Amino acid sequence: xxxISQKPSRDICQRGTSLTIQCQVxxxxxxxxxxxxxxxxxxxxxxxxxxxxxxxxxxxxxIDKFPISRPNLTFSTLTVSNxxxxxxxxxxxxxxxxxxxxxxxxxxxxxx
Amino acid sequence: xxxxxxxxxxxxVQEGEDFTTYCxxxxxxxNIQWYKQRPGGHPVFxxxxxxxxxxKKQKRLTFQFGEAKKNSSLHITATQTTDVGTxxxxxxxxxxxxxxxxxxxxxxxx
Numbered sequence: 001x002x003x004i005s006q007k008p009s010r011d012i013c014q015r016g017t018s019l020t021i022q023c024q025v026x027x028x029x030x031x032x033x034x035x036x037x038x039x040x041x042x043x044x045x046x047x048x049x050x051x052x053x054x055x056x057x058x059x060x061x062x063i064d065k066f067p068i069s070r071p072n073l074t075f076s077t078l079t080v081s082n083x084x085x086x087x088x089x090x091x092x093x094x095x096x097x098x099x100x101x102x103x104x105x106x107x108x109x110x111x112x
Numbered sequence: 113x114x115x116x117x118x119x120x121x122x123x124x125v126q127e128g129e130d131f132t133t134y135c136x137x138x139x140x141x142x143n144i145q146w147y148k149q150r151p152g153g154h155p156v157f158x159x160x161x162x163x164x165x166x167x168k169k170q171k172r173l174t175f176q177f178g179e180a181k182k183n184s185s186l187h188i189t190a191t192q193t194t195d196v197g198t199x200x201x202x203x204x205x206x207x208x209x210x211x212x213x214x215x216x217x218x219x220x221x222x
Contacts, residue, residue: 033208042200043155043212059113092154096208101145101157
């Protein structure tokens with residue numbers, strides 16, 4: 001199993017600012033995934049964070065807007081840069097351990 | 113790109129009734145996962161199916177993966193109020209990197 005801790009759990013952010021979300025896993029994992037869930041919507045994959053290499057971004061997401069770090073096999077950060085109200089979402093990290101996917105509890109961001 | 117469609121979007125049932133949600137992909141999937149998300153919570157992994165025609169059961173939940181590996185279903189027998197939430201299917205090249213369906217939100221009237 002895996003336990004994922006995400007920080008912050010919630011935040012209210014000013015337009016134009018940036019916020020970094022942290023994801024800590026209690027075991028070593030090769031890949032970590034960052035998802036966004038806009039209000040009332042499904043989950044959309046932002047990027048895959050690989051240790052020791054650049055993150056791989058999905059279509060519609062760019063590194064300048066969502067820089068990701070992966071300094072080791074248990075930790076990753078996602079920064080939401082230059083935020084606008086459209087960035088108000090839940091941001092979730094997830095990992096795969098054997099055949100099970102685990103999600104963090106999410107970081108609920110509101111941009112005002 | 114890959115699209116995963118899920119129906120119905122909403123389902124309201126009386127407690128004790130059965131419930132089914134269906135998932136269809138525009139492309140063949142290597143695997144499909146199902147998740148449950150309670151209101152205000154995060155997605156919780158239920159199961160992963162990988163084999164064509166696979167059927168798996170978890171108590172009152174039955175999961176099926178189609179023969180062509182392009183569709184799947186989740187069936188709940190005799191729903192309970194604890195079953196409320198949104199059920200998502202997701203599929204992709206690997207389980208972690210998945211395309212999610214839009215989800216089916218289940219409400220259960222006691």
